[in-house]
Amino acid sequence: MKGKKKSFAEKIKKEGWMKIDCHPLAVWFGSTIVTVLLLELLSRKSLFSLLHFVFVTPHLFLMNFMLVLTTYSLMFLTRRWGFVRGLVAIFWGAIGVTDFVLLLFRTTPFNWHDLSLIDSAMQVMNHYVSGIGFVAIGAVIAACIVLIVVLFKKAARLEKRPNYKKGAASVVTVALLTVYFWCVGRWSAILPRNFSNIAEAYQTYGLAYCFTNSYISTGISKPDNYDAQKVENILDEEVVPVNTEVEIDPVETTAPEEVSVPEEYEEETKAPIEEYDAGVNVIYLQLESFFDITDLNDVTVNEDPIPNYHRLFDTCSSGFLSVPSVGAGTANTEFEILTGMNLDFFGCGEYPYQTVLREQTCESLPYCYDNIGYTSHAIHNNSATFYNRNMVFSRLGFDTFTSMEYMYNLTYTPENWAKDKVLTTNIIEAMESTDTSDFIYTISVQGHGAYPTEEVLKDPHIKVTLKEDDEARQNQLTYYANQIYEMDLFVAELTRQLKDFNEPCILVMYGDHLPSLGIEETDMNQGNLFTTKYILWSNFQMEKQDKNVEAYQLGAYVMQRMGINEGIMFRYHQKYFKEQNANESAYLDSMAVIEYDMLYGDKEVFGGENPYQPKNLKMGILPITLDRVLYKDGTMWLYGSNFNEFSIVIINGKQYEPTSQHQNLIKIEDLKLGGDLEVCVAQQDDYGKTILSTTRSCRVEVNH
Incomplete structure (x- = not known):
């Protein structure tokens, strides 16, 4: 009996039944199933959610299975099938692990468009990753490289030359089946192209599908009903007529009760212009990650961290603002506010700042206000190159851009973000720099994450208590609460100075998105993860109106309150405001047609040609000048004006x-x-990579 067993084992070994390359189909399908299950487990962090996905929505699991199966089918095209299989596993593993890590810091899952933000991500990496973290990342990358080399040398190879015709037929067949399932899913609306909530979409439709969809679906798809006649009908029936006469009448009014501002937060303001004969200045203040922490049901604070904002919310026109992102995505909230366009029509996770706006201009609030004689300024106390704003803002119609590289007296948070109090001076300087009305778009940064899990504030003004003991979360919330407390003091100081300014001003304030603090909808007393609060304040009397709006509607609403009808998209929203019982589905359908036509179509809304030309964007308000240069015994003195910590010297093309x-x-x-010598002074971006502007050159002759 033992002999028979031995001979049977020897027979198995001899015939190679235990060799992995004898069962390519089993390896192919098995590798795919294991990969999909691991991807979903990393994405969901829940075995129950994984099982629900597999057994309750098997058709969605099948779509993800087919996508991964297609990539593994490449192993049939080479003798090095083990190496190719390993590369595919590393590819999907990198996506799964990256998604897992990103979800520790933000709510938005990993998508293809994040790869276009690598430069911006590297710029802020030090705010999120410690020195040990950088070492760990380097070690993981090195390990992947070593693994690829080992796979190339050691992975299983076919002993015989593969049948390339059969291999190619297998790849084409499974690819066509995948495309078929994809198209049927899209046609039947089982698989959507766009997601209003990308985080929920990854949980519903699977990581492989959503990531692949973010690669394929970029831009706005051509609407089925798009043609010149449809656009003409929209312009005739759904856009309010142009009327640029401002109906607001500034009047003196009793100042609202003020919140006291500590002396260290008061900014010195230059004397206002004595003569002013223009319209109302419009100031947008986008507050980074600004959120009412008292709306969290598990949080208690020793005092209100944002009393001024609460008072203004109660006494001024205000409401909830629906924003397109949570935990991150400042540039996308900006895009919706500035253009009036709905990001739901774009690709999954897309940043138009990194795609379409790299190539062309777009109708925007700055261009619209420019049509009625305004000068437009952008102000941001972070680097000009973040999200490519130094390039994008010229295509959005801004005349000037004051980034942190053109600011003075910057102070920083413990996490090394610039504090917002510096913005008051820059806003006032922007208005004083022109004889026209001003449109000012200000982007703050103080509330930015990451929020430290260790204690960094020894004696915080705002003390946070949680219902459940969680020291790391309490430290995060304490840090965040004290940042928004200081941001609220900045708001108090800004409104105080604008109240005394001798020009009429409207100030629009809102949070760009919720902070990346792992907040769930069940944690909130009111609102949802995609809403913040906005305020419409003025230094003259305006009727209080409370209205909840989408981010892409806010610009149209503010212009409507001013009696201004400019810009096709903004006038389209204003028509919707007037028709209180308008069909929302029809409203969204026509909006998609306008957006597609403006950015990707035939420009029918403009008569066939885009009327907006890129602006010659000037960096900073205060002129940086180089007046004279002295050089003696190896030392050079450069005399001029408005140098700061970001100023460097360029001598004969070399930086010093x-x-x-x-x-x-x-x-x-x-x-x-x-x-x-040819000498000039340049402003270098905060990350030391980009020259943003230079002064005129001075020539110096050096004799030995």
Whole structure:
């Protein structure tokens, strides 16, 4: 009996039944199933949710299975099938692990368009990852490289040359089946192209499908009913007529009760312009991750962290603002506010700042206000290059852009984000710099994450208590509460100075999205994960009106309150406001037609040609000048105006860091130069990679 068993085992071994390459179909299907299950487990962090996905929605699991199966089918095209199979596993594993890690810091899952933000992500990585974290990331990347090399050398190979015709037929067949399932799913509306909530979509439709969809679905799909006649009908029936006469009548009014502002938060303001004969200045203030922490049902604070904002919300026109993102995505809230366009029509997770606006202009609030004589300014106390704003803002119609590289007296949070109090001076300077009315779009940054899990504030003004003991979360919320407390003081100081300003001003304030604090909808007393609160304040009397709006409707609403009808998209929203019982589905359908036509179609709304040309964007309000240069014994002195910590010196094309720097003088020591020198001062971005602007050059002759 033992002999028979032994001979049977020997027979199995001899015939190669235990060799993995004898069962390619089993390996193919088995690798796919294991990969999909691991991807979903990483994405969901819940075995129950994984089982629900597999057994309750098997058709969705099948779609994800087919996508992954297609990629594994490439192993049939080469003798190095083990190596290719390993590469595919590493590819999907990298997606799954990246998604898992990103969801620890934000609510939005990993999608293809995140890859276009790598430069921006690298710029802020130090705010989220410690030194040990960078070492760990480096170790993981190195391990992947080593693994690929080992796979190439050691992975299983076919002993015989593969049948390439059969292999290609297998790849084509499974690919066509995948495309068929994809198209049927889209046609039957089982698989959507766009997601209003990307986080929920990943849980519903699966990581492989959603990530692939984010790659395939970029831009706005051509609506089925799109043609010139449809656009003409929309313009005739669904857009209010142009009327640029401002109906607001500024009048003196009793100032509302003010919140006291600590002396260190008061900004020195220049004397206002004495003569002013224009309309109302319009100031948008987008507050980074600004959220009413008292709306969390498990949080108790020792005092209201944002009393000024609460008072203004109760006494001014206000409401809930529906924003397109949560935990991250500032640029997408900006896009909706500035353009009046709905991001739901774009690709899954797309950032138009990184796609269509890299190539063309877009109708926007700055262009619309420009049509009636305004000057448009962008202000942001973060680097100009973040989200490519230094390039995108010219295509959105801004005349000037004051980033942190053009600011003075910056102070920083413990997490090294610039504090917002510096913005008051920059807003006032922007209005004083022109004789026209001003449109000012201000983007704050102080409330940005990451929020430290360790204690960094030893004696915080706002103390947070949680219902359940969680020291790490309590430290995060305490840090966040004290940042929004200081942001609220900044709002108090800004409104105080605008109240005393001798020009009429409207200030629109709102949070760009909820902070990345792992907030669930069940944690909130009111609102949802995609709503923040906005306020419409003025230094003159305006009737209080409370209205909840979408982010893409806010600009149209503010212009409507001013009696301004500019811009096709904004006038389209205003018509919808007037028709209180309008069909929302028809409203969204026509909006998609307008957006597609403006950005990807035939520009029928503009008569066939885009009327908006990129602006010659000026960096900063205060002129940076280089007046004269002295050089002696290896030391150079540069005299001028408005230098700051981001100023560097360029001598004959080579960059030099100042030895010391003051607002009117830069000094560089230990130079070894000779001959004719061409010298200028440049403003370098906060990350030391991009020259944002330069002064005129001065020529210096050095004789030895």
